Amino acid sequence: MPELWVLSCILFALVIALMAGLWTPAALFFIASLTTYLLGMVELETALSSFTNASLVTLVLLIMSTAALEKTSLLGKLSQVIGRGSLASTMAKLGISTALLSSFTNNTAVVASLIAVVRRNQAHAPAKLLLPLSYAAILGGTLTLIGTSTNLIVNSFVENAGLVPLGFFEFSMIGIVIVTAGVGLLVLLANWLPDRRDESLDEALPYLLEARVAKESKLIGKSVQDNRLRALKKLYLVELERSGIRICPVPPHLVLQSEDILRFSGAVESVELLHQFDGLEWFGKQQAKGQNLIEAVLAPSSTLVGRSLKQSTFREKFDGAVLAIRRGHQPLKGGLGDIELQAGDVLLVTPGDGFCSNTKLASEFAAVSGLDLSVRLDPRRSQWVLAGFLVTILASLTGVLPLVKGLILLLMSYIAIGAVSLSELKRRFPFELVVIVGSALSLANLMLSTGLADDIASFILGAINGYGVFAAFVAVYFMTLLLTELITNNAAAALAFPVAYAIALSYGVDTRPFILAVVFGASASFISPYGYQTNLMVYNAGNYRFSDFVRVGLPLSLLYSAIVLLLVPVFFPF
Structure with a gap:
């Protein structure tokens, strides 16, 4: 009994910390798992065995294999469907292809x-x-076992529980209906999304830029208006700081002095306008040597979240200088180096020589545009990469070769032909995902062995007041969906599986429908930009507001949920 209460406290603290974003999910899961070991709740050998699960190894190999797939012409050819025909036809082709x-x-x-x-x-x-x-892209993840990392994570729990592993195409029929209906709905809802091409850029792209009036500047002694600082195209002077005092709005007749700090709001291309002013030292100017600028979107797991540029020593850590910051449509105020960064913030970076090769880029940023980390493969090697991947999948499906062995041989062939390098694979190794899954497997085993999963299952069964197994199935699905929107998909799958498994056992029915409730529920991240990484990537790129996700994502989530709740019991009876 004491173990059960201790584990309950650990998991409760884990969920709260995940929702609050105190640390990265990997750090929080590892701390929770480590705490259970230190308290003697699990043996070291048992805890370490969770990190060698077959599905986890498969997931790691698949992620590293995509390093070569991304260099082929496959994704480039998909771009050819963009912009041809009507919005409906373009949306249909783009949706199905993606x-x-x-x-x-x-x-x-x-x-x-x-x-x-x-x-x-x-x-x-x-x-x-x-x-x-x-x-x-999220809908497409429901088509196959390897469509998303969440599917493989759930499969690792399935194998760990001694159940028959999920098949590669086991739930594809449901996925096909989801993709077809989902893309069809997106074609209709695309007209509900805004067309912000004609909006003023102070509303649409409020980057915050900062510049300082140098001691020898010719701007000194002249007013803001005389220096033409109020007549800049797509760039607006929003604040002036003098001796620690902020002046906002800035009077047009205010005379500039040495060391005044000017803060502008405007479009990314407006950075070039600052070059025309003699003696205006803009933030990050010392590192600018004519290189292309880079937009980097902060990932939810980034160590920069909750810290300012000064606190994080960004320049030293990444060999890059931040010129401007953007946070959706929210106007930023205060010093550029003092703003507390949030997930989804877009940093406009002047990269140094070592920026491109920094191994932290993949874990710190959800997307980096303006930067091509890999060069396209030549046609011959591109064909080998695609053919090799296809043969590996087919060999696994026909039972000729286990998927893990096939992927190992595939990666060896990619290295041999120069499609990927060892240093590239090292950089792409999904360390955080391994920590999350390995730690979560250990915690899930404890939830089952201590009886905590049974207690949570009993609570849910009591809440639905004996409405039957279908009601329990619906409850598991929506519990997973809610966790996905609150704490990301992988964490949701890790916490929901043992409860779903315990509920199925309590009814004495097949566990498959409840397992698939977790699979599909963990992929149902449509209403929030923070639940899934691709949502966060397009949030800033498309100039969206949170309400846009609700407007389109809520109907899509309802359709998706209706299909899952209707079809899973049909294809997988209780």
Whole structure:
């Protein structure tokens, strides 16, 4: 009994910390798992065995394999459908193509590769396509076992519980209905999304830029108006700081003095306008040597979240200087170096020589645009990469070769032909995901062995007041969906599985429907931009507001949920 209460406190603290975003999910799961070991609740060998689960190894190998797939022409060819025909036909082609690609390759890579293409198209407003692009990638993850990391994480729990592993296409029929209906709904809802191409840029792209009046500047002694600082195209002087005192709004006749700090709000291309003023030292100017600027979106797991640029020593850590910061449509105030960063913030960076090779880019940023981390493969090697991946999947499906062995051989062949390098694989190793899954497996075993999962299951069964097994199935699905929106999909799957498993056992029915409730529930992140990484990527790229996600994501979530709740019991009876 004491163990049960201690574990309950640990898990409660874990959920609260995940919702509050105190640390990265990997750090929080590891601390929770480590605490159970230190308290003697689990043996070291048992805890470590969770990190060698077959599905976890498969997930790691798949993620590293996509490093070569992303360099092929496959994603580039998909861009050819953008902007051709009406909005409805473009949305249908883009949605189906994205979903199919996301069913066997990394959906984050698919979305990242297409964001720039969608933004450049002239036929349709990017805001009409980018959010549906993210949703289509999420829907595509329901087509196969390897469609999303969440599916493989759940499968690792299935294997750990001694059950028959999920099949590669086991739930594909339901996924096909979801993708078809979901893309069809997105075609209709695309018209509900805003067309912000004509909005004023002070509303649409409120980057915060900062500059200081140098001691020898010719701007000194002249007013703001005489220096033409109020007549800049797409750039607006919003604040002046003098001797620690902030002046906002800035009077046009205010005479500038040495060391005045000027803060502007405007579009990313307006940075160039600051060059025309002699003696105006803008933030990050010393590192600017004519290189292309980079937009980097902070990931929810980034160590920069909750800290300012000064506190994080950004320049030293990444060899890059931040010129400006953008936070959706929210106007930022205060010193550029003092702003507390949040997940989803877009940093405009002047990269140094070592920025591109920094191994922390993948874990700190959800997306980095303006930066091509990999060069396209030549046609011969590109064909080998695609053919090799296809053969590996087919060999696994036909039972000729286990998927893990096939992926190991595939990666060895990629290294041999130069499609990927060892240093690249080292950089792409999903360390945080391994920590989350390994720690979560250990915690899930404890939830089952201590009886905590049974107690939570009993509480849920009591809440639905004996309405039967279908009501319990619905409760498990919505519990997982809610956790997904609050604490991200992988964490939701980790916490929901042992409860779902215990509920199925309490009814004495097949566990498969409840397992699939977790699989589909953990992928149902449509209402919030923070529940899934691709949502966060398009949130800023498409200039969206939170209400846009609710307007389109809520109907899609309702349709998705209705299909899952109706079809899972049909294909997988209790």
